[in-house]
Amino acid sequence: MTVLLAPRPRTRKKRGGSWGFRIAAGFLVLVAAASAVGPAVAPYALDEIDFAAIWSGPSAAHLLGTDQLGRDLFSRLLIGAGETLVGAVILLVLATVLGVAVGVLAAWRGGWLDAVLARITDVMFAFPGLLFVVLVIAVFGKGKWTAVVALSLAYAPVIAKYTRSLALSEIARPYIDAYRAQGLGGLTICLRGVIPNLLPALVGYLVVLFGGVLMSLATLSYLGFGAQPPSSEWGLMVQEGQPGIVQGHFLPTLVPGAAIAMVVVAVNIVGVRIADRLQARG
Amino acid sequence: MLMEIRDLRLSFERDGEPVEILHGVDLEVAAGELVGLVGESGSGKSTTVRAALRLYGDEAALDGSIRIDGTEMIGAGADAVRGVRAERVALVQQDPRAALNPVRRIGDSLAERLTRVHGWTRQRALARIVELLGSVGISQPEYRVRQYPHELSGGMLQRVVIAAALSTDPKLILADEATSALDVTTQAEVLAIFQRQIRERGLGMLLITHDLHLAAATCDRIYVLREGEVVETLARPGLFSEATHPYTRTLIETAPVMIRRAEG
């Protein structure tokens, strides 16, 4: 067995952008704090209308300005943080639990079960995600939680497919045979052998997916299918700010939009680093 | 002298610090010789060969001298290096499936080298390939050239790779664990092919292997490599009694050898 010393690929000399990591991580901590205590620390209430101050720019009274109803954007942002992010996280967790279960089951059992699940997954893929979600909502009604459940069903097949291929290569390794030789059952081996070992790769994948998930949820609210007024979920804020753009008032749309984008970027930076660390250790 | 390596040093950069992998390797291969380079994993044998072919880029710092058929490889320009690789030396590695394009027919893969690099016509190239495949013991070569790699067994595929190596009429062949992945019977046949080609064409060959007994039984001379340096050089007669270095003796003593009747 020859071990060829693999030369390190030519990397740029910078130290992996650790300052970028720190900024991203710090930002996420702030956002998480906002999610937790936003409603408590926001200077104004969610629906505090002030017709005297509509569409005002940033000032001492309103840090990020106000929207068309005079509501303070900064406060709405803080209060909406929790709703936006918790929704996305729960969505991802639901999709992951379902997707991993299906993916690992298909990989482990193979045969007809794998074929059936593959076909179901393919149908889900072929169906435009948004259309599927709209359909679910048409049946079960609009609302934040319906959107979350519908989207998790839309994302589960994606995760299932990825998990299945990870699981297949894991199951091919001899230590799985060793577990079988020890007389352990399929469920035990999947839970204690396969899944823990595919977690590092899966986490990396989920991190990248989170950005898309956040966007999808925000888009649904933007379309009016998710969170409903007077909520200040960020996607909804973007939609509500739209009429102001033609009149030259950008902040009501820009502020929540930028917040969404920044969270997506920050999650990517931090998450990829975490995934790398997990891979190295595993 | 087909290949002369003198005081070869190679270092890689790891975490900003240079790490020396080869500490002054000396070896030579003359025409008509089968020379063995024996070492365990991590000894640097593959690294030496790859360095000789200048397969490392800027990430490796090379020092010393590597002369292949008179051309100094260290510090040579890209054209000179390509010329040596195209015409003077050929490499056969362990996994034949990694050396051949799986979606191309064998004949096309082998002919490409001749038509593109040496400007032959396709007809002439294919005729030569069929002839070469026959000479390495492949039956029905005219039929094989139209097959894909996955249709052949590992042993046959390695013969195809050897035929490809011979197609450019090199003077030197570097075989890096070329038989390690083969069945023992196939390995013996491939070595017989190597020996015959060396005799018939006056080639020189460097056989890199971890199998000391294989090298001892087939090579004219053996260099024993350990952790980036040659610790001993053994000439053919009395290979085992001649070894003096403790590492070589350990290798000899620990490698299980089959006891057989005198007639074999």
Next chain:
Amino acid sequence: MSLVEVTELHRVFRTARSAADVTAVNRVSFAIEAGEAVGLVGESGSGKSTIARILMGLERADAGTVVIDGEDRLRRVRGRSERLRRARSVQMVFQDPNGTLDRHLTVGETLRRALKAHRMVDSRAAAQARVGELLDRVRLTERQSRAKPHELSGGQRQRIAIARALALEPRLVVLDEAVSALDVSVQAQVLDLLAEIQRDSGVGYLFVSHDLAVIQQLCQRALVLFRGAVVEQGDVDRVLTSPEHAYTKLLVASTPGPGWDPERVVEARMSFTQRMTVAGEG
């Protein structure tokens, strides 16, 4: 009664296309006595790994019987306790040190879990002690037990794999090319260790390998396989020094050693091919 009795074992792999089915195991019969080391010799495609896996219960058989310790092993397992019990009689060491251990556990934990799954220890302290004994047996230290597989060398990982197999105190250990991927000096140490373990504990080995020299060193009897069939069997020294079957002669002739000449092997192969065609087995 022998420890292992295999009678007319047969396994055919059917390929999806109309291409010929592959008879991996062709009416193979042999026996292994308690405490005996038997070598299963063959090249690729000989069926030796398939036979090993059938004995372990990792592969099914199409026909024939396998009786280990009086129990019919080809009968479907009924329930968890029977599965666990079967694991206690035969264990396996696999070829590739890279995938043979669960990467996310320390090697000590791998051993502990094997013991726990079979209720072989009833307390943490007992588990610790037993793991210590096993490590001792394979000449590894307690400090090494806290390492993860990637922190150990190939030879060390194989020794843990041996310890894992021994943890369940089986009567037979199947070693499938268990030393083939190791460096020569490491290989020698592991073979030494295996011989010592056999002397001390009286465990039986089925040693699958293509390497005649290794088989000669470790085994008392040898079976030579060619294309799924046993072509010769007997005392290992007899088989290797006075082979009777043309294929065994070819194998012996192909093994490098002092005074070896590859071109004579080519002659041996030609006479072998003639023999096989004449006998209608080619």
